[in-house]
Amino acid sequence: MIYTDNNATTRVADEVIQEMLPYLGQFYGNPSSMYSFADLVNKKVGQARAQVADLINADPGDIIFTACGTESDNAAINAAMNAFPRKKHIITTTVEHPAIRSLCLHLQEKKGYKVTFVPVDNKGRLDLDTLYRAMSDDTAVVSVMWANNETGVIFPIAEIAEKAKEKGIWFHTDAVQATGKIPIDVRAAGVDMLSLSGHKIHAPKGIGVLYVKNGIKFSPFLIGGHQEKGRRGGTENTASIIALGKACELAKAHLPLMATEVREVRDYLETRLLEAIPATSVNGDRENRLPNTLSIGFDAVEGESILMLMNQAGICASSGSACTSGSLDPSHVLMAMQVPFKSAHGTIRFSLSHYNTKAEMDTIVQTLVPAIDRLRQMSPFWKDGKVV
Amino acid sequence: MWNYSEKVMEHFLKPRNVGELEGANAVGETGSLNCGDALKLYLKVNENERIIDATFMTFGCASAVASSSALTEIIKGMTLDDAAKVTNDDIADYLGGLPKEKMHCSVMGQAALKKAIADFRGIQILEKPGEMVCECFDVTDLEIIDAVKKNGLENTEDVTNYLKAGGGCGKCLDRIEEIVHKTRAAMETSSTAD
Numbered sequence: 289m290i291y292t293d294n295n296a297t298t299r300v301a302d303e304v305i306q307e308m309l310p311y312l313g314q315f316y317g318n319p320s321s322m323y324s325f326a327d328l329v330n331k332k333v334g335q336a337r338a339q340v341a342d343l344i345n346a347d348p349g350d351i352i353f354t355a356c357g358t359e360s361d362n363a364a365i366n367a368a369m370n371a372f373p374r375k376k377h378i379i380t381t382t383v384e385h386p387a388i389r390s391l392c393l394h395l396q397e398k399k400g401y402k403v404t405f406v407p408v409d410n411k412g413r414l415d416l417d418t419l420y421r422a423m424s425d426d427t428a429v430v431s432v433m434w435a436n437n438e439t440g441v442i443f444p445i446a447e448i449a450e451k452a453k454e455k456g457i458w459f460h461t462d463a464v465q466a467t468g469k470i471p472i473d474v475r476a477a478g479v480d481m482l483s484l485s486g487h488k489i490h491a492p493k494g495i496g497v498l499y500v501k502n503g504i505k506f507s508p509f510l511i512g513g514h515q516e517k518g519r520r521g522g523t524e525n526t527a528s529i530i531a532l533g534k535a536c537e538l539a540k541a542h543l544p545l546m547a548t549e550v551r552e553v554r555d556y557l558e559t560r561l562l563e564a565i566p567a568t569s570v571n572g573d574r575e576n577r578l579p580n581t582l583s584i585g586f587d588a589v590e591g592e593s594i595l596m597l598m599n600q601a602g603i604c605a606s607s608g609s610a611c612t613s614g615s616l617d618p619s620h621v622l623m624a625m626q627v628p629f630k631s632a633h634g635t636i637r638f639s640l641s642h643y644n645t646k647a648e649m650d651t652i653v654q655t656l657v658p659a660i661d662r663l664r665q666m667s668p669f670w671k672d673g674k675v676v
Numbered sequence: 677m678w679n680y681s682e683k684v685m686e687h688f689l690k691p692r693n694v695g696e697l698e699g700a701n702a703v704g705e706t707g708s709l710n711c712g713d714a715l716k717l718y719l720k721v722n723e724n725e726r727i728i729d730a731t732f733m734t735f736g737c738a739s740a741v742a743s744s745s746a747l748t749e750i751i752k753g754m755t756l757d758d759a760a761k762v763t764n765d766d767i768a769d770y771l772g773g774l775p776k777e778k779m780h781c782s783v784m785g786q787a788a789l790k791k792a793i794a795d796f797r798g799i800q801i802l803e804k805p806g807e808m809v810c811e812c813f814d815v816t817d818l819e820i821i822d823a824v825k826k827n828g829l830e831n832t833e834d835v836t837n838y839l840k841a842g843g844g845c846g847k848c849l850d851r852i853e854e855i856v857h858k859t860r861a862a863m864e865t866s867s868t869a870d
Contacts, residue, residue, distance in 0.1 A: 588709070588735065589735065590712060590713065590735055590736050590737055590740075591737075592737035592738060593688070593736070593737055593738055593741065596685075596688065596737075596738045600689070618712070629709050629710040629712075630709050633709070633712050633735075665694070665695070666691065666694050666695075666733060666734055666735075666741065667733060667734070667735040668705070668714055668715070668716040668733035668734070668735055669709050669714070669735055
């Protein structure tokens, strides 16, 4: 099997599994309990908190463990709404992950909020003028993802955070895709809140983090016990927290690899596909992109068919077309970028990790060349080597 | 991942009757590049109105390719009158069923066939009767009512699965819900009356 769908989820690193296993088995104490058997777990959770904080240059006290990126995103927006009950405006983008996008649509439709969805250009870059002009006294929070999950395009978070700060508006960023792929520094970027997710960085599913800057008037999304200093009720998912700590430590060590080897392997795949298959185009700003992500559209063929043929060869990737997800439109991200339908429907996202090799990329190319050719032979929109 | 039958996968991986058909005397086209699937059906019909050959070109997902392939296999050798009776359910049945979210692929097959038959007989398919509901996928209220009655559709999701209507911009979803509701209410009244 060749796994190139790391923006969907990642393989749990062996070191991470080794780190968490004792806390699934023999060390099962509740970190809140008053005896040594529990306190050793509590100390280990504290160590994990420090490991997470170290990856994003935060204070360990500002790390809140959650169940997933979606919970972190919801908790951040919820906290802003609670802190500013009279402010009924939210600013976000047209290309956010559903964890923010669907929540904002819900708040707009059902809760009387006005939401500004800031558009992007055809390379997926934010229209910053629109974003800044939308900021007003009525704005409760600005939420902009650090990097896009489909195209990998990176947004100028520090600049946006600064503008928000000038206006006294809270700034949240969904850094689920950026974490572990590019350096994240919450202090340098000046963000108030940041979401990240364990399973995108080789920790298990079901563990996330919300960073909340000290001094932000945070109110919990899950109301319950005193865990996480009263900021998130619910007994800690100790084994997964410990796993995430280890994963963050590894992610930090692997950051240089991302910028060099992983980027090289991605670029190699991109170059070879563009050379080998005509009428092929890359989606998104190639200059300013996560080093592991390639969103590439093949004209006149449909994504699900490509995925099925790749699956036959044991290759795992995602499509930008939504036939796979049950809806019929191409992804909202590609539509927001006004990617033409002819390539949007035939878009595949490859997302790599440091486990991938150039040899695997060769296999992908060798599989895709005949697969795309076959589907084009069948397509009514392809004739004599071009789109009709 | 979709739960495709073995037959769907087989027809996707080894589709029958692919390509343009030389000497075709009837063509039916449906779908578009924009909506994510499209089918062009070619027929060769003899003087007795019998389909002696059929081929297709399809842009779309695995089930769209499989549905097209199945359609050509089903109608080869049929008279046009018999072919005109082939329904989307026949195509789905031939393939051992389709996931319900993919039923529109079989509907596309039926639509292309209808157009090809009209093409052969020189009938121009005029503007569709009824009121336009879904502009993204060109679906009228009469088509929705018809699909609800024939396929026992229960909600907007079913309508989107069968006709794609409502699957684009989503502006018409409320209207579809209203049509489904009214049609089902009418069906229940008539069945109690019977």
